[in-house]
Amino acid sequence: MNKDRAEERRLMIQTQILSRGVKDQRVLKALETVPRHFFVPEEFADVAYHDHPIPIGYNQTISQPYIVARMTELLAPEEGDIILEIGTGSGYQAAVLSAMGARVISLERIAELADDARSNLQKAGVVNVSVFVSDGSLGWDEMAPYDGIIITAATPAIPSILIKQLAVNGRIVAPVGPQHMQVLIRLTRDTEGIRREEYEGVRFVPLIGRHGWNS
């Protein structure tokens, strides 16, 4: 077995990502580059490129590869963009955004997961990602406004405090809805106001915090 697992990544892209219609070459390139197996617990390394989420401890998961690809495509980060991620988890989504040239501020409420994510990111040689322990439902005003905000946990609604932290032409992508199922929503701020688009159904662990769920 190739330790770099490049062949597994190529297969993942062919069978799970391209086949489901994600065609943005920059997203595909990032998925080809980032070693996802560095972002899962060691005992799951052999299934890191399989078509499902994987437990990362503390009742949390690293999302299925297709969902990471789809949300990244909807977020459409440009080189040099400043992106706020809410829900660092393993650090994989942040690494994908960084591979596309974004500067990423990533917020995680569970300190142990933030530590794990930092060490995963370091192991994968990812720069340009800062992980902070914080209730991401409040955003991170210090670095606002953001070119993009991605919420990788299920939220009952997109908190207005986050919309305030979005730059003109910025996008927010989030799974919105009740805890058992959500839809992907993209909000875009343009000079006229906020545009809302709705995409497919998804299922995420809950965003727990002041503007998320209580528990």
Ligand code: SAM
């Ligand atoms: N993006 C992650 C990755 O690439 O591995 C997957 C995220 S996982 C599905 C959801 C994460 O959101 C969990 O790690 C959870 O602890 C975190 N979370 C939930 N509520 C949060 C909040 N209010 N602020 C920050 N992180 C939160």
